[in-house]
Amino acid sequence: MRKHFKDVLIKIAEKDEKLILLLGDISVFLLKDFADRFPDRFYNIGICENTLISMAAGMSSQNLHPIVHTIAPFITERSYEQVKLDMCYNGFGGNIVSCGGSFDYAWDGATHHCYTDLELMRMLPGMEVMQPGSKKELGLLLESQYANGKPSYFRIPADEHLLDLPVEFGKANVVLHKDSAKLTVITAGPLLNNVYEACKDMNVNLLYFHTIKPLDAEVLARYSKTKMLVIHDAFGLFESVCATVDSKVKYHGIPDKFCCYYGTLEDIRRLLMLDAAGIKNIIQKELSGIK
Amino acid sequence: MDCFCKSVRQDILRISRHSGHGHIPTCFSVVEMLAAVYSEMKHNPADTSWDERDIFILSKGHAALAHYCTLAHSGYFPVKDVYNFGAFSSIFGCHADRHRVPGVELSTGSLGHGSCVGAGIALAFKIKKSPRKVYVLIGDGESNEGTVWESLMVAAHQKLDNLTVLLDHNKSQIRCLPITRPADKFRAFDCETLEVDGHDINALKTALSAPSNGRPKVIVANTIKGCGCKTLAENMFAWHRRSPSKEEMEMLLGELK
Known part of the structure; x- marks a missing residue:
């Protein structure tokens, strides 16, 4: 799934120079192709999730389309106030794309389990919350929502369902x-x-x-x-x-x-x-x- | 005292008296910094969305009344509008709302956000190859928050020399967790660090225009909480959130030199 995330990002970045990738020191090797092709739009900021979210809000305020990518519990539970205030209250959108939701990192234990992210994000005014269940859903939802200026949360799952369903944002x-x-x-x-x-x-x-x-x-x-x-x-x-x-x-x-x-x-x-x-x-x- | 700064302090006292709100001592410690920044930065009160303007963020949001009065005296809106400060339907809350107050770039209140958002804006300007600059005013109490240091680490690593952080070092944290030797700490975080008298406008302007040498700049401004009024400066904790009575206001106005 994360490889598909990389392919979608490169596809978008080829036609939209406003897309900026901010990493919390995860998927760095996986995203090497992106870094090589768009070095001025690739920032592995560091293991500092609070600052990651706030910086994304700052970039959004200047009409860029930031995508923050790191592990679900740290970017949502640890950075909740940054998402609430800097993105939602200030109205500076941006995209949070997490991995490791629910029990995707089962072997790492309770510190890495994250089943509150979707609800935490849902409670914030103005937030869009998506849990794609397949590569098709991840690609289509990201492409349709990343540039709308709203705060948006996407989860990249470790596994995927095998049903081929029509995909439209907001439609069940x-x-x-x-x-x-x-x-x-x-x-x-x-x-x-x-x-x-x-x-x-x-x-x-x-x-x-x-x-x-x-x-x-x-x-x-x-x-x-x-x-x-x-x-x-x-x-x-x-x-x-x-x-x-x-x-x-x-x-x-x-x-x-x-x-x-x-x-x-x-x-x-x-x-x-x-x-x-x-x-x-x-x-x-x-x-x-x-x- | 500079004429502009005296007028701002007079309005802070009058509006605090009128509204019953205000962090007067903390407002008084940042008056010269606000005056110096608005004098140096590129901004246009007649066009708050001018796309060449520099960005100022008041990260210690509880000094909002000082910011409002500075904006008013800079031509953003009449100072009389601010007299409903903190009232139910006022656009001038005790912490500023960027959607409602002309000239306010970030809604703040919770401490430790301004330098992080400021770093993101500064990086956006670098990506766009824009000469625009970002100024963030933080407090020494605010510097208890880890995000201040986290964001400056990132800003130094990303060589954001278009970001200037002004520290209001008014020693308000002496009863709690003081930031001792702040200049040493910011230098250790690889920031271009200058230390000045935070009530000397010319020294502040000189520091603001000094070269950044490829790094984020931190101006440690040594200030006095309540500066300008002897009573406030000598009783800063008692006056932290107080609004003056009519008699107290007259006394404090009389103390302003």
Whole structure:
């Protein structure tokens, strides 16, 4: 996925000299091609996430299009006030493109797990929040939003879902629709793979969101007569859905405790019942409670 | 006292009295710095979006009233407009909003943001090969924040010689975490560092126009919190957020020389 990020950046930079890349000392080797081709637009600023965000806001104030790239917990949780004040309150946009969201760095432990980023960013006025789940989504969303002057947050996932879905900023996808279904399952990002696997033979609807804010209220409204179950390995989508619909909405995902395990992304998802089997189990329980 | 600076201090006192708000001692310690910067920098009160203007950021946002009065006396808006300072519908909040106040480039209030945003603007000017400059006024209390040092490390590494940081060294942190030997610290951070009397406008102007030698410049301005009024200077902690009564205002106006 990160290699695709590099390809998209080079494609944009070839036609837009206002694109500036600011790194927090990550992906430096990966982005060597970019640095070689656009040396005056490539800055590996340092391991200083607060300053990274503020500098991006300063650059945006001069009509450049900065892209800040580093690890999710450090650029969102550590730099929250910089995003809130320097980007959002001051109205100096810019793009934050993180990697290592949720449990993508499972083996590095709780210091590197980050499941609050989407919700933290969602709460800030004026912010756009995206969780692309595939290379196609990452490329199209970045290209369509990077230069709009607004503060925008993108997550680059470690894995991707394998469904080929239409991509439009702010629009959800109806992945499964059953006229008789009384439950609508809602998810976002690469977790779609497991959720789809669990849902495909069940009597449920499945909605998929790559854009957490603004949320596609129109699609949600169509399913407002059904019960809703958000399955997501992060915070943000559930809160956004609850703020949008009147329906009863349940959540399956992040528990109220730190994850003190290492291993792989798959290990953590299995632990949290976010693998396909675990998700299927959760949905079956939910369906058994619906008359 | 310089005539411009005396007028600014008089207005700060009157507006603080009228509004019931104000950090008067901290405002009084930056008056000469503001006067010197607005005298030296390229700016146009009649065209606040002039694309050749230099950028000034008041990073210690609680001195906003001094900034408003300086902008008013520089022709940005009438000083009478500032009398509703801090009121519900006023555009002049106790911390400035760049969207509402002509001439304010960054909304500040939380400390430790100005030098970081300023570094980004300075780098943007370098990328655009623009001769424009960036000035950031920070406090010594503000220098407790790690982002001040983080941003200056980056600015020095990126050779941002178009960035000037003015430190209001009014020793307000003596009761907490003082920045001892600030000039030594900024030199150690590879900044072109000058130390001046922060109430000497000519010395400040000389420092502002001195060469940067390919590095960000830091002007350590030694100031007195409450400078201009003996009562404020001798009781800076008691007056930190106070607004004067009518009698106190008359007394303080009388102390201004």
